[in-house]
Amino acid sequence: MSNDPYPNDRPDPRGNGPYSSDPYSSDPYVPGGPSGQQQLPAYEPGRSAPLPQPPGPPLPPPYAYPMGAPTPTNTSAIVLIVLSSLTIFTGYCCYIGIPGLVLGILGVTKQATDPEGAAKLTKIGWISFGALIGLTLLAVAGVILFAVLAES
Template sequence: MPPPPQAPPAAYPPAAYQTPTYQPAQHPAPGPQAYPPPPPSAYPQYGVPPVGYAAPQQTNVSGLVLTIISGLLVFSCYFTLIGLPSFIIGIIAMTKQNTDWEGSRRLARIGWIVLGSLFALAILAVIAFIVIGVATDTSQY
């Protein structure tokens, strides 16, 4: 009888076919960690001025309009005295807008009140002049 067949010689040692054992992953302990800051964006964020630029200054539009209208009245022929006080107040309000914003707004409001009051007084004076002229008319038809 022939000898029993023998297994072919192993190319690798039997230990190579064993399932490897794995170590559990080592995670850092939970808790606050310091992350580096994010890199600066190439584009500026909405509403934020770029670095190196100052924030835009507020403009007192009411004071600017008061100054323009009063200036036009000062240089007109009939309303020079009406526009002069509010023109001066408007100029002062415009010069204070960078240092005292609330004071500039207050002065512009006062300038509008002065302009309106003087305009109303001028209209009343014209009406009174006409009424007096009609009442004292001595001409006979």
């Protein structure tokens, strides 16, 4: 005598009895069991159907599209921005850095759309930066020379 409360509800391990059939052996979408002729689509209701594959070679993944060549960075404009910012923040030569800073920023922002125009703006920025440094050095030398000559 066994202490099993449900003796008839267990499947027979040898494959005999009412529970011996494999629940995965038949397709639930085929009417009439595994011997039916008509087969419904292999998707659940409420979900989209799988897309049919086009004839020919398989398509590449959607993220594998050709990319354009990356535009090179305008390093000269970045250096111009840094040096112009330093001259502005020193406080002694504020006016030297303003044109170079503006033209350097324009050179960096135009780099992606117009690399030649960005190079021209950067070149003009360097010329204005150098010219203003030269004018500042001449002005400082003139003030020192005037002070030295005025004392004698």
